[in-house]
Amino acid sequence: MNRLRHAIVGCGRVAPNHAFAFQAIPDCEVTIVCDREISKATELACQYAIPRAVADAREVFSDPTIDSVSIAVDHAAHGRLVLQALKAGKHVLVEKPIALDPQEAEQAISISEQAGLVLSPVSQHRFDPVVRSVQRAIEAGALGRLSAIWTSLVCGRDPDYYRTSYWRGTWAGEGGSLLMNQAYHAVDLMHLLAGPSRPGASAMSNAYLGSVIETEDTVAAIVSFENGCIGTVSSTSAAKDFWHSSITVVGTRGTVEFDIGHPTKLRHCSLVDSRTEEHIRAACLAPSRPPPGVSYYGASHVDQAADFLSAIRDGRRPAVTARDGLLTLELIRSLYRIARWY
Ligand SMILES: NC(=O)c1ccc[n+]([C@@H]2O[C@H](COP(=O)([O-])OP(=O)(O)OC[C@H]3O[C@@H](n4cnc5c(N)ncnc54)[C@H](O)[C@@H]3O)[C@@H](O)[C@H]2O)c1
Numbered sequence: 001m002n003r004l005r006h007a008i009v010g011c012g013r014v015a016p017n018h019a020f021a022f023q024a025i026p027d028c029e030v031t032i033v034c035d036r037e038i039s040k041a042t043e044l045a046c047q048y049a050i051p052r053a054v055a056d057a058r059e060v061f062s063d064p065t066i067d068s069v070s071i072a073v074d075h076a077a078h079g080r081l082v083l084q085a086l087k088a089g090k091h092v093l094v095e096k097p098i099a100l101d102p103q104e105a106e107q108a109i110s111i112s113e114q115a116g117l118v119l120s121p122v123s124q125h126r127f128d129p130v131v132r133s134v135q136r137a138i139e140a141g142a143l144g145r146l147s148a149i150w151t152s153l154v155c156g157r158d159p160d161y162y163r164t165s166y167w168r169g170t171w172a173g174e175g176g177s178l179l180m181n182q183a184y185h186a187v188d189l190m191h192l193l194a195g196p197s198r199p200g201a202s203a204m205s206n207a208y209l210g211s212v213i214e215t216e217d218t219v220a221a222i223v224s225f226e227n228g229c230i231g232t233v234s235s236t237s238a239a240k241d242f243w244h245s246s247i248t249v250v251g252t253r254g255t256v257e258f259d260i261g262h263p264t265k266l267r268h269c270s271l272v273d274s275r276t277e278e279h280i281r282a283a284c285l286a287p288s289r290p291p292p293g294v295s296y297y298g299a300s301h302v303d304q305a306a307d308f309l310s311a312i313r314d315g316r317r318p319a320v321t322a323r324d325g326l327l328t329l330e331l332i333r334s335l336y337r338i339a340r341w342y
Contacts (some may be wrong), residue, residue, distance in 0.1 A: 004028045004309055007060045007090075009081060010073035011035035011044040016293040017124075018070040019027060019048040021305035028309055034060050057081060061088035068118075068312060071095060074167035075175050079104030082119070086111045091118040093308045096184050097332070098325035100175035105329060109322045118311045120304070120318035123188050127303035128259045130188060130266055133283035134249060138193055142276035143251030146229040149194050151186035154244040155296075157237040159212040169213030171272030176341070177215035179204070179332055183235040185260055186247065187223075188328045190233075193249055194225040196327070202335040208238030221335045233335075243296040257281060262298045 006022045023029045030254040032052045041053035060066060061084055068091035071081045079099030086094045086108060098121040099105040112119035125131055130144055137143055152270055155178075167173030174180060179187070191197065202221035209217040217238045223231040246267065248257040254271030258264060266284040271277040289299045304320065311318040335342045 004067045004312065005031045005065050006068050006070065007032040007034065007063070007066045008044070008070045008072060009034045009057045009060055009085075010071065010095075011037075011040040012072065013294060014072050014297065015044055016047070017297055017301040018072055018093075018305070019044060019050065020292040021301040022070070022309075023048060023216060024302050025306055025309055031309055032060050032063065032066065032158055057084065066090060068093065068308070074173050075180065076167065076173050077102050079108070079196065082108045083111065085115055086115065089115065089117070091308070091312050093120050093122060093305065095122045096188070096325065097121065097175070097180060097321060097329045099329070102326060102330055105322065105326045109326070110331045112322065116315070117319055117323045118308060120308050120311070120320050121322060122301070122304060123185070123192075123320045123324065123328075124298055124300040124304050125185050125189060125260045126192055126320055127300035127307070128264045128298060129283045129286050130264045130280070131192070131260075131295045133257065134256050135193060137256070137271070137276045137280060138249070138251070140276065142253065142271055142273045143249065143256070144253030144272075146194055146225075146227060146249065146251045148229060148248070148250040149190050149231040150233070150246075150250075151183075151190060151233050151235075152187055152246045153183050153235040154239045154241045155182050155199065155235070155237050156239040156241050157209070157217070158210060162209065162212045169209070169215055171214050174215060176332065176336055177213060178217060178220050178235055179233070179335060180219070182237065183219060183233055184328065184332065186233055186235070186245070187249045187332055188304065188324075189247060189260070190223065191324065191331070194229045194231060195227055197223045197225045197231065197331060198336055199331060199334040200224050200230075202339040204336070204339040204341050213333070216341060219335075219339075219340075223331065223335075258284070262295045264298065302306050
């Protein structure tokens with residue numbers, strides 16, 4: 001098969017992770033980058049030696065040489081651009097969340113299924129070595145019966161982070177802030193590790209950033225899983241720390257605690273099954289690649305891009321399916337509703 005030709009729409013903070021990831025794959029080339037602010041597209045093109053920079057996504061979607069597209073724009077535009085790309089016959093890797101409106105996500109899923117196109121929402125932390133090894137251990141029963149998953153994320157954001165963005169901190173542009181954006185990853189990993197869930201309770205506040213944002217800066221939520229496990233999400237952006245995360249998975253045969261910063265850290269691992277404990281410890285010793293761009297995005301966009309491209313080549317489902325993204329989106333939306341923030 002010929003080299004796959006990939007394009008990136010949206011050349012903001014996360015775009016270098018996409019350029020780096022797709023260029024790291026030998027049988028793929030990134031041939032177009034697009035930002036409605038053409039200077040951003042040109043800058044990314046220069047930085048990564050990408051031949052073409054354009055300002056209008058329609059030029060990307062109508063280009064017959066393009067096989068697949070990363071959508072890396074503000075949340076509100078995900079649904080529309082994903083639908084346009086799929087209707088133009090492109091495979092799509094969309095940054096999280098898959099869309100803000102679940103109906104748009106459903107429509108995208110049905111178009112991708114009918115057209116045989118790969119649609120995958122970014123959940124790069126699902127590919128972190130520590131997360132993969134814990135997932136395998138859970139699937140093999142090495143943690144016993146799961147009783148709890150506690151997630152915590154402290155990520156200080158000052159008012160300028162929101163003031164300088166055209167979309168963050170607004171319901172229309174971001175669809176919620178801390179939970180929909182940064183703590184999204186914690187909710188998504190809870191789904192990966194514990195399965196289907198129901199929202200229990202949630203409370204939110206924006207006492208710190210309320211003069212700058214419409215949305216929340218602090219969240220506490222409880223989720224119950226069909227397997228009987230209880231999960232919590234506690235997170236705030238009203239803090240001095242820039243990024244401090246912790247995910248604790250407790251089962252009847254052991255406890256594992258890790259973070260999703262870069263490099264990921266195993267904070268604690270104590271299992272009855274000592275061989276599996278060794279495997280988890282060894283996976284976390286694997287050298288991690290230096291990521292481009294913002295460090296806490298981690299290094300695993302490369303692994304998700306590789307999975308996405310091999311799903312295209314092999315005609316199989318990607319490791320992170322659009323339904324996975326929809327499940328996380330729906331749980332997050334219901335936590336906003338319970339907290340009466342929608
Ligand atoms: N997976 C992660 O860890 C991670 C990290 C950061 C951001 N993200 C996600 O990536 C997405 C983008 O975030 P960001 O921080 O890069 O945002 P950003 O504001 O830095 O960049 C967004 C860019 O999209 C461009 N844009 C908007 N609409 C466009 C259109 N119709 N056509 C072309 N360009 C358009 C804007 O001009 C802007 O340059 C969000 O969904 C965010 O949640 C994910």
